[in-house]
Amino acid sequence: MARGSSTLYVPIVSPPTPAPSPRLSMSSRPNLHPEAFFQGLTFDPAHNSRQEFASLSTAGSAARRQYLASLLNECTPSELLFISTTIAPLLKRDFLKELPMELSLYILCFVDAPRTLARASQVSRHWHTLLSDEWTWKRMCDFYYFDTDRCGMRHATDEDEEEPLVEMERFADYPLDPALQWLIAKNRKRQHQSTSKELLDKSFSYRRYFKYSYKTMMNWRRNGHLLRAHRVPVVNPDSGVITSVALDADWVVVGLTNSRIHVFSAKTGVLSRTLIGHELGVWAVNLVSRGGYWGDDAMGSRHKRKERKRRGKERRWNEDDSLSSRLAGISLPNGPPGVDHLVPPSLRAALGLEERSGQHVSNQEDGTGEAEETEEFLETDLDPGKRSDDCCATEGWGQPNALVVSGGCDKVLRVWDVKTGYCIYVLRGHTSTIRCIKVLHNRPTAVTGSRDSTLRVWDVQRGRMLRVLQGHQQSVRCLDVCGNKVVSGSYDTTLRLWNVDTGECLHVMRGHFHQIYSVVFDGVHIASGGLDTTVRVWNATNGHCIALLQGHTALVCQLQLGPGILATGGSDGRVITFSLATFTALQRIAAHDSSVTSLQFDRRFLVTGGNDGRVRLFETKTGNYVRELTEPCESVWKVVYRKDTCAIMCKRAGKTVMEIWSYKPKETEV
Template identity: 35%
Template sequence: MSSVLTFIDDPRTLARSSQVSKRWHELLSDDMTWKNLCDRHSYRRLSTSSCGRNPVPVDRQLPTYPRTCPYTLPAPLSDSSRLFDQYFPGPSTSAPNLSLRSFDATVDSASPRRRKAISYKSHFKQRYMVETAWRHGGRVKGRHITPDQGVVTSLHLTSKYIVVALDNAKIHVFDTEGDNQKTLQGHIMGVWAMIPWGDILVSGGCDRDVRVWNMATGESVHTLRGHTSTVRCLKMSNAETAISGSRDTTLRIWDIKTGICKNVLVGHQASVRCLEIKGDIAVSGSYDTTARVWSISEGRCLRTLTGHFSQIYAIAFDGARIATGSLDTSVRIWDPNTGQCHAILQGHTSLVGQVQMRGDILVTGGSDGSVRVWSLNKMTPIHRLAAHDNSVTSLQFDETRVVSGGSDGRVKVWDLETGHLVRELSSPADAVWRVAFEEEKAVIMASRASRTIMEVWSFSPPEEALIEHYRSSSPVSLPDQTMSGYQTDIEAEDRGDTKMSDALDFEESLD
């Protein structure tokens, strides 16, 4: 019987089955059943190596967002470290760059209430509750950032901070709940690029300076001078090295510990608009219509990617492939080792200003208001989403969803696998500047009533659910009224009361 249960994909069916009898409840307390369900739903696996018989979620160590794309199955891993290992590159320059938030639920400064899930069943329950909240729930906290209108030029969500840069020369630092505002002041003109690394933030803008900040203290550590025009893009290759791209056509490699410029990368003939880094390789896109591949350690150009007919605005790079989005309405896929163009993806009718790549999936957004999902295996479109009435201003996706923001003032959540619209987040604004999200949180920067506002959405289970959620997963005897409870659940569903049905399933059946 237990082996039959492993073939059931629907968690609500399993939950209701556990109410049939005490014996069925015992069978469904087998953690392997829930482990298999976690795998099928692409919920990250638990490690059995660190806590004996009580597995806990594995901490995420890499500065990228570890998830499994539904179109690419992960390779088998050893029993001692069975976790999803499909690490993918961070978002492009035109999208928010996310640092990781630990899913290990130990109490820490970033998530003081989160505790460790001690079984696959409790782990699945938490992930299911989060996914349900993404679809029709969540709690939102809103605040005004400035009393007047300010254009948000950059947004980053890290494990400790929400960081917002504006064209009024200010950088605002918040905690992950949107509280404790700290303003970094030093730039004298608009800030157009920034990148966080732990407590360090590197920023640049129209005043041509690159500044290094300590976000914990608000102190300006270094002012790095050398560029002769606006700093348009910034990335960090490690904790000590930052690379900036400027409208002066150059890139500069900085040692942010000493404040010294280690190298000037010369070759582009027009403004450097976008930049990505993977290991020792940096790739840049320029208004001169070319992209270039650079060796950071050698400080030289390895190859030039030529083929676009107009300016390059967005770039993505995962170490094996480069994707570039251009004003010529096309997206090109390049081999960074040979410089060969493998494919030209066409379909957008205007500027492609948003490009993100992870695994074998590419998602692009254009000034035509559309979002397109592409297969990088077949180099063909998977979904064509008529997302916004105007330009797509922000774009991010993970293995489950695509979140897009537009200058039409709307934020939309799409199902990555089906391409269907899941919901709209928030009420329509005048314009949406930036959106960033992680598993249990989303941050929206928008203009509403001529004021710049920030909304912080939380999709984490409420405290009362967490208390039940982290109980011991040992078998619990069911009351004699098990079947009547099951009937109540079915009756609730017949009435279309989805929320009541879900609550009965996961607050009674799984605990």
């Protein structure tokens, strides 16, 4: 540096590289709203508010709610609508979709309202899939007591109707001749095929069945459809009285005191034909439905077959009796031959009389050892068998046509073919009016009770009387059957339990003080009512009276046994239901102003008809009145009903009126 110079030189150092600009953390970075880009904004205008709201987390939820409330108070209605539409999708959550299928179905099983389930099936596709599950609707059928056992898992074909399936294991213990081998092989093959069809048939739906049954039930509660009303002028007070009615799925059969029997279609209500042949009034009819199968109430139960095989006894076969009797395994008793050989071929087919190669094969016993074996096995039978139907209809034994068995004041029993209207048999034997008739299920055996104080057992397929049951001292007023047992009630104040196949009187039940007018039998209990205003319940095993039920003040003329319930109707207009477990009164209903002429109930409804001209519907469980089933009339004679059909027989404006109602849902509703 020169002397005298004031300039100071300092070395220049390069400046440091500048640090990167600071960036926002994930928690402090503003979330840009989509609308900010359209408005030209580069930042979130709610950033500061979000920071303030986040800082309130330490103050508790109350402070955060107060903050949100203050913001909502500053919003306009349109802004609140925007907030609502934005929040609603965030709150939606399909809990059934997030749960396993089993848990979802378990949750749905707590819903018993059909309308709720129907609305739930419209929520989403997943919910619709859940509510299409058959288990849910089967549970609903059970909850509402819709009988799924009878709805049929397999649709019958024409071949099935013409030649019913035969249970081949029934014949394992009997020696069969070569003439029957082809029939056995054919039926065995068809049984295997039918089992496969039942397993593979997917056409049946519990959902559709429940929908149909539920709508039918609601039609009972609200209104039905009158199919047809038939009116018959009454010439004199005794000529047009309806004495008996029978109903099945196809036919309604009505017996009158003018000696006529009218047959109506249960599906259309049209009068199909009138059966003319009785000379005097008809007092009892029984309808035998077409189809069915040969039953084993008499000799065919499994434990009997095992015992028979153990003893090594063999049947002796002749060539005079029907093939159907051999296939049934039922031992025919000794007696006069039938008149079936006089029946023309068309009516033989209607009776189910089968022929193969011009021969009939049967099992006529010698009257000693075989009969003793029959009686012995029947005494050890623990199965009570099928009880009689409440609508006076009987399951057939495989015959292609429905049959009507009738009796009345002309003392004869007549067997009719419903399809042709011809009278097949006129069976004589009673010496007084036939008052009551029952036909056993799946067997061509009819039992009649008469004012001549006897019961008679008939083979209505071959047209002959099998035996006479004697013991009553006065008129037999009523009877009921279950399996191969029949109980009869008489004006001599006693009841008798009989074995149909042997004719033995098993028990004589005494206790009533006046005439017996009604009796019902379910294989375990026997209930009887009469002029002494009481109802007695008897043990069918030993014949002892186990309960004396009181409550009526006049004749007890109507009885019905149901699952755990006994319903009684009397001339005092009362209907009383009793528990068979405790024998206490469940419901006491003042149903009519005069005598109860008809009484029938199921798990849901109780239908009564009275001499006051009313037909009323009640709830079985509570006894609550529901509605009137028809317009008031002068008097009601008979009322019978099935699931979706009801037949009402009454007198209106001096005429006998036969109304047939349908409660089926319309096709557009199913």
